[in-house]
Amino acid sequence: MATETRDSINDIWGARTPHGPDTPWPERVDEHTTDTPERWVRGTCVLCSNGCGLDIGVRDGRIVGVRGLASDVTNKGRLGPKGLHGWQANNSEDRLRTPLIRRDGRLQEASWDEAMDLIVRRSREIVERHTSGAMGFYTSGQLFLEEYYTLAVIGKAGLGTPHMDGNTRLCTATAAAALKESFGSDGQPGAYEDLDVTDTILHVGHNIASQQTVLWARILDRLAGPNPPKLVVIDPRRTFTAEKATVHLAPRVGTNVALLNGLIRLVIEAGAVDHAFLDAHTLGYDELRRTVETYTPERVETLTGVPANELRRAGEILATTRTLVSTVLQGVYQSMQATAAAVQVNNLHLVRGLIGKPGSGILQMNGQPTAQNTRETGADGDLPGFRNWDNPEHIRQLARLWNVPFDKIPHWSPPTHAMQIWRYCETGSIKFLWIQATNPAVSLPDLGRVRRILQKEDLFVVVQDAFMTETARYADVVLPAAIWGEKTGTFTNVSRTVHISCQAVEPPGEARSDLDIFLDYARRMDFRDQDGQPLIKWHDPESTFEAWKACTRGRPCDYTGLTYEKLLAGSGIPWPVNDEHPDGTLRLYTDGVFPTSAEYAETYGQDFDTGASVTPEEYRANDPRGRALIKPAEHQEPHEVPDDEYPLWLTTGRQVYHFHTRTKTGRARALAEAAPDAFVQLSEEDAARHGIAQDDWVLVESRRGAIIERALIGNVEPGLVFVPWHYGSWDDPSRPRAANELTLTEWDPVSKQPHFKYAAVRISRYDARAALPPKGLLGRAVDAARSLVGSQDEQSTTERSEFPRPKTTQRVDG
Amino acid sequence: MNTRGMHVGNYLGLVHGSETRLVDALTKVSEHHGDEPDVFQTCQLLARWSRGHIEQLAPLVEKYREQRNPEPDALEKALFHGPRSGGLGLVRDLHDLWLLANEVQLCWTVLEQAAQALRDEELEGVCQNCARETKRQVKFFLTRIKQAAPQALVVAE
Structure with missing residues (x-):
């Protein structure tokens, strides 16, 4: 029997459970199932950065729902709309089930042996000819701690490349x-x-x-x-x-x-x-x-x-x-x-x-559920355990822990940040790029440039994902990955609270967990320590967690007092957890010592400018x-400001119903229907000035590219337009609509995070009928549009007059 | 104050010329390496700082009679070979900027010594302000060179 304790689409935050500062936050258990579970498996939500404890309901080997965990300090039983609905993506028909290898220009099914052999062969050839400096890794804020740590050790102590970062560069x-x-x-x-x-x-x-x-x-x-x-x-x-x-x-x-x-x-x-x-x-x-x-x-x-x-x-x-x-x-x-x-x-x-x-x-x-762990483990351009690349003693600690030579670990400058990794791919010095659980063909700035890089002949691209994303279409090898609910691991939220999320069902087809894929790669690459023993001495999530604990000993993110058993009790435990703080640490710096x-x-600091x-x-x-x-800063004007040619500010952002590039949320019906398409939000003044009415098509152009969106008028200041960045082409290749077609390739001098929040644009009313080319040219125009969005689909929606209205009583721009 | 017989004007000319050459080189490098956004943005910013230094020189030139000095032009020719392309070209261009900025830095140091001997607080203040920013310029070049050098020298494009 199906259950739905609340309508989270229309009532996003649910019923109030009011309390004052003197009473604890009350429990409220939210649940949504499509069938009666046979059993519940301990999990944690991955559909925003909050990290809510939950149980995963399973029946006949399938996930049939979720229930918030009342005992968890993070949510006391509550779940949001993405958590209550997003799990349905696990059961999607279009999950990737087998590895794919590009042959004769097309991605074709292959065995794991064929795919991994090819990856290992190319890795070896490239390292042999160009050193490990030609190897790059672009990971995620979606994997589990154990997976990041294994990846970090492969990169830093196996290959010895400094080029490893994640999409966390974009978010956190x-x-x-x-x-x-x-x-x-x-x-x-x-x-x-x-x-x-x-x-x-x-x-x-x-x-x-x-x-x-x-x-x-x-x-x-x-x-x-x-x-x-x-x-x-x-x-x-x-x-x-x-x-x-x-x-x-x-x-x-x-x-x-x-x-x-x-x-x-x-x-x-x-x-x-x-x-x-x-x-x-x-x-x-x-x-x-x-x-x-x-x-x-x-x-x-x-x-x-x-x-x-x-x-x-x-x-x-x-x-x-x-x-x-x-x-x-x-x-x-x-x-x-x-x-x-x-x-x-x-x-x-x-x-x-x-x-x-x-x-x-x-x-x-943090923007993502496991972004904190990308940072802790050093899978993101940091060193594991918040160690300092500029402190030789910290490098020695890692060399001892991994039993590798000091100089094996890249430490001559900070690990390469993501935007620089992409730049090295563009100039051709990185020749191998392994992308996991992220979709840069929609999420990076200036997508025209990103597509050009992904298509480079001299760049070997591996994409590890659960779905055929906009990015995977450009890969040389696609590896089908198991996701949340299909594998076990831990992760940590912004409140430093560590959770465990367990395997509830088998992954579809031949899909494997990211951890198993990394372990397999390490085995096939035959990475060894100084004594000739395998570099990676762990074999499953729990043994990886034990190895990670050793890496954190004495560091601010000390995990040494945690075990899987402790985490399974279902409260969430904030680090540091060690002999001194066996039950975790609610807040840091209570003694004013930093x-x-x-x-x-972890750092000696940088000049803000x-x-x-x-x-x-x-x-x-x-x-x-x-x-x-205490470090002050003087105001500096943004690098691109509106002018006569591009007179409006663009800002981009997220919607309540979607996460990232909708890889999961776009496949959960209630979420997809609540926010079915992108839009451009503009003020009444700007709409009037450009003769634009509600729901009109609008052409939005910047110096980088152009998109076509429906107009949504109101709730924004004159001079500013807003476009949500979730929408790529996988489910609608009919028009360019990704906000990042417009955004700037530039970044903060210290964090190297790209500037998605401003760009100069111009808008005009776009008459789709008038813009359609004359008969005979139509086929060519559709082909051109399709190649623009990198789609292999046949679908075309250019001519549709009706369009899906958001099925929610809430604002989609809130 | 009788400034005849003093050589402060000589060094004012030298620093003026050196800062001007640095602005020129920063502008060229920034425009040439527009595909390296951090190099582009930061070199533009550092050029603004150097232009600010030149503005701060104006009242001092009035006071000490700047002697225009052709050396910085020659120095730019000797030190700045750019702009050049590719990863190695970027390292070489940043390398040259580091050399030019160090020339500027030394000029400010020499002038600050003179300012102390002259008990000229105005001159000393300008020297200190400008030297502080010049030091930040030098540090940026060094940081960026250290980042770029391994890839440029070891891995083929």
């Missing part, structure tokens, strides 16, 4: 960079539990209501209870989150540093600085004070468009609140001066001494020895 690199710059190491100071008791919440570029719906439900429950917190929201759009704000500041895109400097200045002016905390636990306050002095409300209004009196209202709240939780996400991370701006949020907390206390913490959010000492820190590294000698000369670092 700035979170890591900002934490490292301020506190010496990655690791969130706060915890979700701080939201239950805080007086004030500051959301900076973070549409939490849409992105982490269960975390937002947690806040809504506070707002509905006694002594609700005040909410300050910084977002250029009127999002679901902004609708609930006590004060909503809507700055022009790309001006976060100016706005935050203005807020810090108001806090200082109000005399709300905690001098005792600053003196005892920080370095650099005087320079911050000097820097923000000129950011008066009036100057900030000129720079950002935020009215001076609105800024003052927000400043007053931040200066007077006794406790404060701040959350930061893509509006900061994917915009101009990303790291510099994210660090100003850290500075706000340091200046007020509001850190490491109940109700006071910082959540530099991991900044030279021998322990140039990315230049601080040298070990310079750092040691002023060794902070446990003090947090």
Whole structure:
């Protein structure tokens, strides 16, 4: 029998369970099944970064539903719309079931032996001829910890290549960079539990209501209870989150540093600085004070468009609140001066001494469920266990652990960041690129360029995925991967809480877990340690987890006190977990001591404007020895601004019903129907100026490319247009519609995160009928469109007059 | 103040010329390597810094009578061979920028020494401000060179 405890499509956050700061967050168990499960298997949701505990319902060897886990600290039983529906993608008919090899220009079925032999042969040839510097890996924020760690060891100690990063570069690199710059190491100071008791919440570029719906439900429950917190929201759009704000500041895109400097200045002016905390636990306050002095409300209004009196209202709240939780996400991370701006949020907390206390913490959010683990394990351009590439002792620790020569591990500069990996592919020095569980042909900026790179003759592309994505179509080898529910592993959310997610069913066809694929590759490549023993000494998820624990010993992300057994109990446990903290650690830095000492820190820091590294000698000369670092920044104008030719700002973002490129959510019917297509959101003023009516086709052009979208009018400032970036071509190749056709190839100097949040564009009404070529040319035009989107499908929807309306009572742009 | 017989003007000419040559080289490198977005953006930014240094020189030139010096032109010819293409070309161009920026850095150091002997706080302040930014320029070139060098020298394109 099917069950659905709530209609999460129309009622995204579910019924309120109000509570005040003195009572715990109540349980509410959400469940959705399509049949009665025979058994329930312990899992964790992977469809946003929140990491909600759940059980997976199984019947006849198939997943038939999910049920939130009441005992879990993260969600107390709740699940969001993506969690309640997204599992249906596991059962899709179009899952990849066998490996594919490109032969005669077409992807054709092959055996695992054939596919792996080919990958190993090409790896060997390329390393032999060009060194391991010609080998690149582009991974994900979707695999499990055990898989990332194995991959990291293969890359760093097996091949010895510095070229390994993930799509986490696009989503969470700035979170890591900002934490490292301020506190010496990655690791969130706060915890979700701080939201239950805080007086004030500051959301900076973070549409939490849409992105982490269960975390937002947690806040809504506070707002509905006694002594609700005040909410300050910084977002250029009127999002679901902004609708609930006590004060909503809507700055022009790309001006976060100016706005935050203005807020810090108001806090200082109000005399709300905690001098005792600053003196005892920080370095650099005087320079911050000097820097923000000129950011008066009036100057900030000129720079950002935020009215001076609105800024003052927000400043007053931040200066007077006794406790404060701040959350930061893509509006900061994917915009101009990303790291510099994210660090100003850290500075706000340091200046007020509001850190490491109940109700006071910082959540530099993640975009993906397992992004934290990509960072911890070093599968992303960091070193495992938050080690410092510029500290030889840290490299020695890894060399000892893996029993490989010191020089095997690339450490001559930071591991290569994703955008540079793609650039090396473009210039031809990387000749082998292995992509896992991510879809760069939709998610990277400037997609025309990405398609050109993927099609290069001299680049051997391996794609490991569960579906034939837009990216997989360009691969030389496609490996079918098992996904969530079909394999066991652990992962960690932004609250540092570690969860386990178990295998509930068998993967379809011959699909294998990413861990098994990596282990097989390592075996076939015959990677050895210094004693001639296999480099990879583990063989399944649990033995990998045990190996990982050894790697974390004594580091900030210490997992040594965790076991699979402990995790199966179903609460979620925040790291560090060790002898000192056997039950985990709710919040970091309660003693005001930060991991900044030279021998322990994960970084020596970078110049916010140039990315230049601080040298070990310079750092040691002023060794902070446990003090947090306060680093100011001056406002800089974005690199591309509207002009006569491209007069509007474009910003891109996500919708509540979809995750990433809809690889899963587009295959769950209720989610796909709730948000069936992309759109361009524009203000009434801009629509009128261009003669555009609701639902008209609109041509949106930038210097990189063009897309065609339906118009959605309202809820956005004049001069700004918004396009959700989820939509590629796999289910609709009829027109170019991916937002990233338009975006810029450029990145933050420190975190190297690309700037998806601004670009200059122009719009015009697009008459599909008038644009259709005359008869006879139609076939050629459709062919051209199809080649543009890299599709092999026959489907064409250019001429359809009806189009699917969103089946939801909620705004699709919220 | 009687500035006759002093050679401060000589070094003002030298730093003026060197900063101008650096702006020129930064602009060329940035435009030539437009496909390396970080090099493009950062070199544009660093060129703005150097143009700012030249502006700060104006009142000092007034005071100390700058002596125009042809050496920086010759130095640019000697040090800056770019812009060149490819991974190795990028390393060589950044290498030359590092050399040019170090020339600028040394000029500011020499002038700052003179400023102290002259007890000229204005000159000293300008030297310190500019030297601080020049140091950041040098550090960027070094960081980017260290990143690019292994790939450019070891792996064929």
